[in-house]
Amino acid sequence: MNLPVNFFLHDKSGIMLVNVVHVDEGKQDAALDVLRKTVQYVADTIPGFRWSRLYRSTDGKTVINHALWRNEEDFKSIFSDQEFLDRYNGLKETGTWEFHLYTLSDVFLPAQAEGTETTETAASL
Structure with missing residues (x-):
């Protein structure tokens, strides 16, 4: 999928998930494996x-x-x-986690970015 460079910067619609997994020592790769398989399932279905x-x-x-x-x-x-839950629950073997949902508030870009302001609010996007 080819997306424009500013696709992620200016998509003000939708809900943003930030899920932070606090991994047990030495379990970072295992947590990533669980998330890769889970997210791929979600993306496909x-x-x-x-x-x-x-x-x-x-x-x-x-x-x-x-x-x-x-x-x-x-x-x-x-x-x-149930398939999602079975995959996602594999995180229990790697640590603990919490997630929160967000909406876009502001976007900050460097002053030299072509054709942009340095700050944009979600309402102005």
Whole structure:
């Protein structure tokens, strides 16, 4: 999928998921494996899922799933999908986690970015 460079910057619609996994010592790769398999399943089967990025901390203590959903109802629907739950619950073997849902408030860009202001509010996007 080829997306414009500013796709992630200016998509003000939807609900943003930030899921932080606090991994047990030496379990960062295992947590990433669980999330990769779970997110791939979601991407292939669940309506309303838009994209996800997985991050690993440089200190080995956390993993983040940063994802965009069409709306909160679509996101919540995953918790009634048994295949999703079976995959996601694999995180229990790697640590603890918490997630929160967000809406876009502001976007900050460097002053030299072509054709942009340095700050944009969600209302102005």
